[in-house]
Amino acid sequence: MHLSLRASLARFRCRGSLLQLYRHKELSLWHRRWHTATTCTHMSVRGTVAKAAGHGRSDQQPQTLTAWHHKPKVSHLCPACGQQIQRLPVLERHFQKCCPDLISWQAWHATNNDQGAIASLLADAAEAEIQLRKTCISTAFRQVDADGQPIKRSPEEVADILHLPVVRVRAAFKMAQRAIPLVADLDPVEVIYEDEDIIAVNKPAGVISAPKHRYTGGSMVNRLIGYLGYAPYPVHRLDMMTSGVLVMAKRQVAAAPLGGQFSARTAKKSYVAITTGAPTQIRFRVDAPIDRHPAQKIARAVVYNGDASQTDFVVVDRNEAAALNGFTAGLVATEAMYMTRGAAFVIAKPHTGRTHQIRVHLAHAGHAIIGDDVYGLQGPWINRQALHAASLIIQHPCTGKRLQLIAPVPADMAAASAMLQLKVPDKSTLKAML
Numbered sequence: 001m002h003l004s005l006r007a008s009l010a011r012f013r014c015r016g017s018l019l020q021l022y023r024h025k026e027l028s029l030w031h032r033r034w035h036t037a038t039t040c041t042h043m044s045v046r047g048t049v050a051k052a053a054g055h056g057r058s059d060q061q062p063q064t065l066t067a068w069h070h071k072p073k074v075s076h077l078c079p080a081c082g083q084q085i086q087r088l089p090v091l092e093r094h095f096q097k098c099c100p101d102l103i104s105w106q107a108w109h110a111t112n113n114d115q116g117a118i119a120s121l122l123a124d125a126a127e128a129e130i131q132l133r134k135t136c137i138s139t140a141f142r143q144v145d146a147d148g149q150p151i152k153r154s155p156e157e158v159a160d161i162l163h164l165p166v167v168r169v170r171a172a173f174k175m176a177q178r179a180i181p182l183v184a185d186l187d188p189v190e191v192i193y194e195d196e197d198i199i200a201v202n203k204p205a206g207v208i209s210a211p212k213h214r215y216t217g218g219s220m221v222n223r224l225i226g227y228l229g230y231a232p233y234p235v236h237r238l239d240m241m242t243s244g245v246l247v248m249a250k251r252q253v254a255a256a257p258l259g260g261q262f263s264a265r266t267a268k269k270s271y272v273a274i275t276t277g278a279p280t281q282i283r284f285r286v287d288a289p290i291d292r293h294p295a296q297k298i299a300r301a302v303v304y305n306g307d308a309s310q311t312d313f314v315v316v317d318r319n320e321a322a323a324l325n326g327f328t329a330g331l332v333a334t335e336a337m338y339m340t341r342g343a344a345f346v347i348a349k350p351h352t353g354r355t356h357q358i359r360v361h362l363a364h365a366g367h368a369i370i371g372d373d374v375y376g377l378q379g380p381w382i383n384r385q386a387l388h389a390a391s392l393i394i395q396h397p398c399t400g401k402r403l404q405l406i407a408p409v410p411a412d413m414a415a416a417s418a419m420l421q422l423k424v425p426d427k428s429t430l431k432a433m434l
Helices: 002-011 015-022 029-053 058-069 088-098 105-110 115-141 155-162 166-179 220-228 252-263 335-339 357-364 411-419 427-433
Strands: 191-194 198-203 243-249 268-276 283-287 290-292 300-302 310-319 343-350 387-395 402-406
Touching: 105 115, 115 155, 115 166, 155 166, 191 402, 198 220, 220 243, 243 252, 243 402, 252 387, 268 357, 268 411, 283 357, 290 357, 300 357, 310 357, 343 357, 387 427, 402 427
Parallel strands: 243 387
Antiparallel strands: 191 198, 198 243, 268 343, 268 387, 283 310, 290 300, 310 343, 387 402
């Protein structure tokens, strides 16, 4: 290989040949780096000797090679999307596609590729982009009608008002949301466990896990911002009307390994629920695939070709004589539920994580959750679905320690159980059962 390398070096002498040498198949990446270093050193030494001998041009060659090899590159950022672009023709084509409303093309061509003039033009475009994002947010969310009621507009409506393409307005919304700090709520937080890496809370029913928009509050993330002083990292969610254990990472280093446990299904979840009807078996499993409901967009259903789903159930207490009177059927509740009598307090352990999985499986088994406005029966017992995330077993993302996080049965489910004459286990008993 050394003889081949020497032969190659002998064949390529000038700067143009050096480029060909870089592409020569016989030279590996190491050989290319070695060749560049040795060639530049050789030419520098030769130029120094030539200069001492009085030859004029030899000492200029290594300077030319060095300047060509380390030529600085100027990059420009698109003020709309933040993409970094070096070549001016490419930058011009990008502007025409991404944000033609920000640049005056007469002013662009008047720069004559002068870097200072281009930098000034891009600074003005950045200011215009900031103003556009503020206008989009204000037009969509911060205007009121004649009665003082807030007006919410879609991106299509905002685009029509501002006379811009819809894709341009959507991009401005996306970038504007990233720049808006999350809202801090000062509502109380019931902390189950906390250390420097993670925090687990008992989420009340009626509160969403994460905000729908960065500029709106009302979620557990917003409450934890008010509690911690900074935004945590959500790694899983609970339905809005489901209460119970919700864990988040406090540091970015803990977010990925903690979230990975939910993706890999190694985090063990256990729920408690109050159902219609009294199951005859103490333990039973529902293994039924779930997919979107064929008629109702917000609902799910057991579908033959749906996603595989399994849930284990344990009956804690049952009352066959419980009368379910004065109910209202849920959105997709079946007629068989109308004749249901009896109730039960059950533990649910899902092995998969499909949307509404426990609610759908219990309804499929003929024991829908009371208070469920989609799959069950609503009545005077409770004003939301009687489903509670009672236990979560995880491995600490930083220490590896096993943690079992317990949220006791909430007061509204305890009251509903009392109405239906069902026994509710206390926290210690519940922990042993889970």
